Amino acid sequence: MLSPAPSRAPSYAAVLRTRHASRTFGSALLGRLSYGMVSLSLTLAMKDTTGSYSVAGVVMALFGATSVFLSPARAALIDRYGPRRALPPMAGGYAALLAALAYATWRPGASSLLLGVLAVTAGGCTPPLGPVMRTLWSSLVPERELLQRAYSLDGVAEELLFVTGPLMVGLVMRFSVPAAGVAISAALVLVGALALVSSPAVRGIGATPSTQESSGSQETPHKQWLLGIVGLRHAAMVAAAVGLCLGALDLLVVAFTEQHHQGAAVAWVLAALSAGSAVGGLAYGAVSWRASNRVRLPVPAVGLGLTMAVAGLSPDVYVLVAVVAAAGAFVAPALTTAYLVADGSVGEGSRTQAGAWVNTAVNAGSSVGAAAVGLLVDRLPPAACFAVAAVRRPPRPVV
Template identity: 65%
Template sequence: MPPSYAAVLRTRYACRTFGAALLGRLSYGMVSLSLVLAVKETTRSYAVAGTVMALFGLTSVLLSPARAGLIDRHGPRRALLPMAAAHALLLTGLAFATWRPGASGILLGALAVPAGACTPPLGPVMRTLWSDLVPDRRLLQRAYSLDTVAEELLFVTGPLLVGLLVHVAAPSLGLAASATLISTGSLALVSSPAVRGRAGRKKAPAEPSPAVERAFGPQPAPVRRRLLPGGPGLRQAIAVSAAAGMCLGAFDLLVIGFADAHDAPEAVAWVLAALSGGSAIGGLAYGAVPWRASPRLRLAFLAAAMGLTLAASGLSPHPYVLVAWAALGGLFVAPALTTAYLIADECAGPATRTTAGAWVNTAYNAGSAAATAATGLLVGRLPLAACFALVAAPVALSAVTARRRSRRPAAVPCGCE
């Protein structure tokens, strides 16, 4: 089958499975804003709203690899449905608790922590299913690019839907809608024939792979257990993903500061839209190119280009020049994440694919959250141009990590170096 996006979607069961995953993942784009608005509405406190959201986000991000490990070990049908049911039930509880004014912040926090802990990893599961549905690596690159772009568009669409719901009803309705989406999408996903034959895999062996032994020599047992499932290649993908999350998480806040400094608050929406639009265009174009360079070299180039472009955007003399720079920098965002996921898939065995993809996703989200908090302390203390350069430095420097070759005499697949 000639490699194209149409060929990806024509793959047997692809549309049904991908559509179900996107339906459930739309909840991710809605739940954060819905939770903040609902808690603020009922408690009349930004501090409580921020604390509850932080509890929800931290448990969701930090426990993502553990939840993905359950999927790898027991299969989506046995592990995903209980997670989705618990998550939807807890979101419904938060919706009821925030429906009327005066809810206790302690109660809301007590519901938010397990709700975040049970967030079903639909993104990593779908990427694992793409590897099963599309064994051709050329088609898999297009499938991952399509998946990354679609997920980014969901995070643009979700807040817009929350805005419409808030306009006609209480913010807690957004939580109820998120619960409905995650439960419906998860149920539709596990009922797909693509999932039906995917039972739990045997637990990955504790011994390192021969490639790791050749690269680093015999490993003592405690070190073996601490190795990530993909070894050095996965660690490189995680490093770039975390740095990209730091850069983009801080960029949103810096754009607001830049717009305030130029007395042009309306430019914020245009800059962020340009970043998302550029990412979508870059992701689709990247997936359509039959690359000859190894994923390792592509990841190095994309990380360096993203960092340098977004660092230069801080020198913009006017907000609408920043729009152009943001669009240019966005061209490298989706391709970099797609490449990181491809490397994770190549480096992980069949028993750890979901976990490997979850580590890349966790690194991005954790980097974004940490950088947003740190950037809030920098704005106002340093010139904005220096802030832009400082937050873009990690992703530019991560290119060195992506290019580094492991110390081994024998060749392994290109993404696992």
Template identity: 70%
Template sequence: MSSPTPSPHPSTPPSASPSYAAVLRTRHAPSTFGAALLGRLSYGMVPLSLLLAVKDTTGSYSVAGAVMALFGAASVLLSPVRAALIDRYGPRRSLPLMAGAYAATLALLAQATWQPGTPGIRLGALALAAGVCTPPLGPVMRTVWSGLVPDRALLRRAYSLDAVAEELLLVTGPLLVGLLIEYARPAAGLAIGAGLVLAGSLALAYSPAVRGIGGLPSGPASAPGGPGGDSSGGRTQLLRRTAGLRHAVLVMAGVGLCIGGLDLLVVAFAEQRHQGSAVAWVLAALSAGSAVGGLVNGAVPWRVPSRVRLGAFAGALGLALFAAGFSPNVPVLMVMIALAGLFVAPVLTTAYLLADESVAPGGRTQAGAWVNTALNAGISAGTAGAGLLAGRLPLAVCFTVAALPALLGAAVAVRRTPAGGTAEPNEPNEPNKPNEPNEPNEPNEPNEPV
């Protein structure tokens, strides 16, 4: 049996059983993943802490909303730019600088909101600066996973584990803030968030698993579409030239629109039935369903391409949300939302996988950031759109409108295979490339344990 081509992290043999335990047994995986999760916990705490802290110090919901909009817009829209810097200069050079600047601005925000009376303009400027510097820990960790576990079956489980953990962090973060404000000011959540993101980012950047990632030399080898990946100057070219990435971005934008509108529609549904306290339980059902779906998705040895799975998961999510609009009461809504949640983590995981396999290694962080940006931008737009519709249209119609973007994204994802060989120039691991030794296990997985 011929030996496989060496990978940057050859500690994971291609023959390893494609299970979650195998993922966590991979050398450097537990410590690196733990560092990324520590930093990403900050992203679950900071938004709510910032909203409450600004409202406390200014006494104005409108100012708090404007500050949050500045923070969110800068964080989301500049994500591909920060990821391009990571790909160009490497995490070890870029991530500590970004995390340091982000933590410093969060600390300044904590100081500014500790006492009442701080002008909203100052808070907005600090929030904008924090958003500009937000380190892309999720895309970096997914790039690290691609190097740690080159086997595609194992990588799918790693991505599923990552998505489920991130989902749980986004639920845990606000709960920790809720406990914290019982004993301290909301500004304390900003200070803690600064410490978390700095510690997690530094531990991730200096993990042995990160060695050799990024830092592409300039020149023809690193030009967009070339063998070395995409240079930082080719951010939009990477999206334009790569059909698989473009499809993943479009689908995730539609999924984001659905998820963004869902929270507000659940609030309206519960309040319409005078059961406002049930909102937390309904949204918890969404997260629980997502966690279950993510774990199951990672354990199943799928035989269909990522593009087809992406469309199927997005379509199933849209259909579940459409049906949820016709729920007669809150318990039925909770069941329907949990059913919709089963497809949230799988569609996320599959989008990241499709983006990863569509580009060369030098563009993986950037590709993941484009998917992340599309999701977050869709969530923001979906929340705003649901706010305009709720109260003006029947809730069943609002749920239908919220479901449409995911259904349209599903149609885009599965409508056709890219024509010719130019649409997907960076896919060396497809099954029709028999001489590529790093991906031997995908066709022969059915008899392996999950």
């Protein structure tokens, strides 16, 4: 059954034809392309300047930890003061620190301690462009069906950015050193963030502290810990489960392909995952669902888990590629629904934080999945590891 038609015909074209949508979305994507490039660029630059994979790994772990786990705090500043006041200082500080890292890693011999301090500080300043854009989508296209398509389009575009980013790093390295990729990442995030806040769609976004405090809404962060809100907590748990599967999958694919003496096939398997996610996200967003987002929330996550379990039974790499592509078809729908539930569970003044909590849950789940499978992959056959990753549930959030 289809839901009632919104005021505009629900389509991806209608989303992009919405006033100011294309300009705002394009600006956000330009800045978010930085995130698709920076991890690989920075890892390679760290390794080149220190000559140590261990140092590069530790520094990148610190960078990732501060970026992910401080995301809700940065989002709270966006909600409190609005993107136009809070985003430029974050983007400026982040870009300046990335530029400092690029300078420090351009030649061999940089101090590991200096690199660690710069990376930790940069991670703490990472501007939450994804959550900000999803908050803006809620203002640009408030109709339920158009918002679903907007979030699906956003998720698919983000998936493609994380495919395009490493390809751009490879292109940069043909002509320069990895540190150049770090410098380009700094420029992208600064230009994208400034273009985003200059959009008319950003005007008026972000309630003042006094407005939030006087609203009396139970979703206001001053009144209630956000993860105490049932809908947001469920969305974060599903996102963590998806992240756990994805974090486990990367290592499991390496183990599977090496066991079958086709290590080079890893790239094809992971490309199939991204392609499946893009197709699944666009198809999911195009359907007018009658069931509510909360009812649909666990369905794609369960589909991802079941397909992951089947992937471990693949007889060869070719079948694995096909099954992983099918698994990918559940990824974007699961995350899109989680973001929609999170957005609908909180008040207008907390939407950026809600999206940031979903982001944090995905990344935390991914880290747990990678760590857990890393302990199991040498002790169990790949098929058993796939099954464990498929059924393992993330810990219940502390509220």
